[in-house]
Amino acid sequence: MNQEQRNRIRSGQGFIAALDQSGGSTPKALGLYGIAADRYSNEDQMFELVHEMRTRIIKSPAFRSEYILGAILFENTMDRSIDGMPTADYLWEKKGIVPFLKVDQGLAAPSGGVQLLKPIPRLDELLQRAADKRIFGTKMRSVIAAAHPEGIREVVEQQFELGRRIAAAGLVPIIEPEVDIRQPDKADSERLLKAELARQLDALDEGVEVMLKLSLPSEDNYYRDLMDNPHVLRIVALSGGYPQQEANQRLARNHGLIASFSRALSEGLGAAQTDEAFNAALERSIQAIYEASIT
Incomplete structure (x- = not known):
């Protein structure tokens, strides 16, 4: 593990770009x-276009380590380059931003x-490739849509089982059991989730560290003790479908919680924008x- 990257994630001010x-x-x-x-007729063309979008974001002068601690990449992005450098190396060496990798298959x-997560075939092979490409950590997303104790327990157990393999x-590992913000019993789901997270965390071997990526809670500072x-x-917190302004307002009320936003981060960006307009947005x-x- 890169200790400089660990220290930056542990105590740095900023957020994780998804x-x-x-x-x-x-x-x-x-x-x-x-x-x-x-604009595209196959998957290869689609991924080329989205890599161009991500490259434009990463290379923007606005995208800098003063504000951004890390960035989560898709496997296809990890395997591509920016200005002739592997994407993860470009992030760390040129930008000072810690690279993560999404490893789930949906x-x-x-x-x-x-x-639950779909099975992840050849996970060990992917983890080895990620390590070879100097990736710091990983992310995998499950979804909780209702306050069902057995289902929530199964989600958290699966996440931590994989998390142990990733840590080894x-x-x-970034453990991400997303609570769907549209469910009427969201607060009950969060209560059940928090109890399962605490149980699994206490069962980890000494020295094993994980990150948690959670939906913005119904009760402010609900995850503070974790x-x-x-x-x-x-x-870190996901925006979960909240518009950027509302997500930021909710986040600011949760002290110590930092963002890991995707849609909220790219809100207002457009392919047709000039570089000046794009960078300003x-x-x-x-x-x-x-x-x-940073609240």
């Missing part, structure tokens, strides 16, 4: 960016009020998210 839209979510991300589906069908490979757990390197978003993350 640039990890995968095959299923990329068309929507491109559409919001102003690139319609008729969500299984809904069952028991949750969506020398990477820091931040003091010795196994928790950092807790990204600067505004980054500054607002940063300010909400």
Whole structure:
């Protein structure tokens, strides 16, 4: 593990940029960016276009370590280059930003009020490639759609089972059991989730560290006590579908919680914008998210 990167994630001021839209979510991300589906005819062309979008974000003067601690990449992005450098190396060496990798293969069908992770074939091989490419940590997302105790327990157990394998490979896992903000019993789901997270954290071997990526809670500072757990390197929040302004307002009320936004980060960016307009819009978003993350 790169100790300089660990220290930056542990105690640095800023947030984690989520640039990890995968095959299923990329068309929507491109559409919001102003690139319609008729601009590409196959997956390779789609991924080339989204890499151009991500490259434009990463290379922007607004995207800098003063505000951004880390960035989560999609596997296809990890395997590509920026200005002739592997993307992860460009992030760390040129920008001073810690690289993470999304490792999940999407969500299984809904069952028991949750969506578990699909099986991740060749995970160990992927983790080795990530380590070889100097990735610091990983991310995997499940979804909790209802306050069903058994389903929530199954989600958290699956996340931590995989998290142990990731930690054994020398990477820091980001555990992400997203609570769907649209459910009427969101607060009950958070109560059940918090209890399961605490149980799994206490069962980790000494020295194992994880990060948690959680939905912005219904009760302000609800996860504050988990931040003091010795196994928790950092807790970050996903925007979960909230517009950027509302997500920032909610985040600012949760002291010690930092952002890991995707849609909220790229809100207002467009392919047709001049570099000046694009950089100005990204600067505004980054500054607002940063300010909400340092409360």
